[in-house]
Amino acid sequence: MNKTKVFVIMPFSDDFFESFELMKEHFEENFEFSNAGNEDNQQNILADIITPIYNTDIVLADLTGLNPNVMYELGIAHSFNKKTIIITRDDLSKLPFDLKQYRAKGYSSHFKQFYELLSYLEKNLYGAVDGSVIFNNPVSDFLDKNQLDPQKLFVKEQIDLEIPNNEKG
Known part of the structure; x- marks a missing residue:
């Protein structure tokens, strides 16, 4: 059985990694948790963020501290119309x-x-x-759902390059 993919966006610190590991372990039977910190490579870290967000089923966003990187990643998830669960250790009234x-x-x-x-x-x-x-999210609430299909965002229009018979030399 394929596990549902959950990509976690969160501040990078030991405290948050501990919580991440506990959640990952708790849900491991049916869900595959990952985050950008899981990758062991030297490529641009955005590749470890944007591609997994695009490919995930669910995004879990920890907005504790309103970390600018986490907020940016949340915007990416919203633009891909991902099912997003928001959590925070902060007072909820502090959310933007x-x-x-x-x-x-x-x-x-x-x-x-x-x-x-x-x-x-x-x-x-x-x-x-x-x-x-x-x-839903601030993007999906105000745009046509068809505009938010990630497959449609990146599929280039196929152009017919065939030369008409009467113009062939």
């Missing part, structure tokens, strides 16, 4: 205005609250797979 209109889950890495986060993620991850949870 554009995102306050969407559900987010506050959490703590302390034992009880972290398990509440896992329960929330379980509902939303499985809901993303079975369609019982509806996802």
Whole structure:
């Protein structure tokens, strides 16, 4: 069985990597968690971010600290119309205005609250797979859904280069 891909965008620090590993382990039976820190190469790090976001089924965005890189990656996920779950350790009222209109889950890495986060993620991850949870974002809310199909964003129009018979020499 193919696992559902979950790409996690988050600040890069040991504390966040610990939370990532706990989530990854908790959901490993049905979900394949990854992040840009998983890659072991010397290429442009954006290749480790943009391609996995494009190829993932679900994006989990930890907006703690409103890290500019994480916010940029969230914008990429929104432009690809990815199902996105937003979490933060910060006060939810601190989220930018554009995102306050969407559900987010506050959490703590302390034992009880972290398990509440896992329960929330379980509902939303499985809901993303079975369609019982509806996802939208600031981009998809205001553009025609057909414009947001990632396959259509990058498919070049095929041009017919055949020379008409009457013009062949």
